[in-house]
Amino acid sequence: MKITSAEFITSAVAANQYPTDGLPEIALVGRSNVGKSSLLNKMMNRKALARTSSKPGKTQTLNYFLVNKSIYLVDFPGYGYAKVAKSIKETWGKMIQTYLAKREELRFMVQLVDIRHAPSKDDVAMYAWSKEIGIPVVVVATKADKIARGRWQQHTKIIRETMNVRGGDPILVFSSETGQGRDELWQEIINR
Ligand code: GTP
Ligand code: MG
Numbered sequence: 001m002k003i004t005s006a007e008f009i010t011s012a013v014a015a016n017q018y019p020t021d022g023l024p025e026i027a028l029v030g031r032s033n034v035g036k037s038s039l040l041n042k043m044m045n046r047k048a049l050a051r052t053s054s055k056p057g058k059t060q061t062l063n064y065f066l067v068n069k070s071i072y073l074v075d076f077p078g079y080g081y082a083k084v085a086k087s088i089k090e091t092w093g094k095m096i097q098t099y100l101a102k103r104e105e106l107r108f109m110v111q112l113v114d115i116r117h118a119p120s121k122d123d124v125a126m127y128a129w130s131k132e133i134g135i136p137v138v139v140v141a142t143k144a145d146k147i148a149r150g151r152w153q154q155h156t157k158i159i160r161e162t163m164n165v166r167g168g169d170p171i172l173v174f175s176s177e178t179g180q181g182r183d184e185l186w187q188e189i190i191n192r
Pocket of ligand 2: 036037038051052058059075076
């Protein structure tokens with residue numbers, strides 16, 4: 001997809017701060033440090049529009065990015081980060097759950113998992129919960145540059161089985177380093 005514009009619009013910690021223009025939204029969720037913000041930058045062809053860090057817990061609010069004046073990619077705080085205080089974790093959890101359950105503009109969720117590892121309990125729970133409330137999910141197995149191409153299929157099979165990913169939900173192999181999977185993910189976004 002040709003990116004003609006990509007802009008940061010707003011950070012939100014509550015529903016009354018979400019945009020009101022009714023444009024479709026895609027939510028990017030996954031564990032802290034899995035590479036959500038990096039994927040976003042790659043998708044938008046921008047190096048550092050979304051802030052990334054080698055330390056987990058970088059993104060702490062819902063961050064809205066508007067692409068081609070037509071669709072929002074929404075960067076989420078990661079889950080599963082042990083060092084965050086319990087009270088903050090609960091607030092995050094609530095914000096994420098409320099958004100996913102109630103937000104009319106949400107078209108689907110992109111759930112990132114690290115291709116190198118079996119999905120965590122949190123990953124499994126996140127996916128199962130999104131199915132319970134009926135959100136379509138595109139699973140993205142990221143950091144693909146970190147393992148040999150010949151092992152991608154075996155690793156995505158483990159992800160599909162561990163998370164019990166439904167047949168209709170694709171699993172895409174992605175790398176923010178190489179751009180692997182970028183076009184396929186844009187196709188999913190455009191076609192849904
Ligand atoms: P939080 O905001 O803390 O939830 O993390 P995040 O999921 O947004 O992760 P972020 O994009 O900040 O990336 C975390 C680290 O992983 C950074 O050091 C990135 O450079 C690295 N990283 C992200 N994606 C990739 C990838 O595809 N390949 C490689 N090799 N490194 C990656
Ligand atoms: Mg982030």
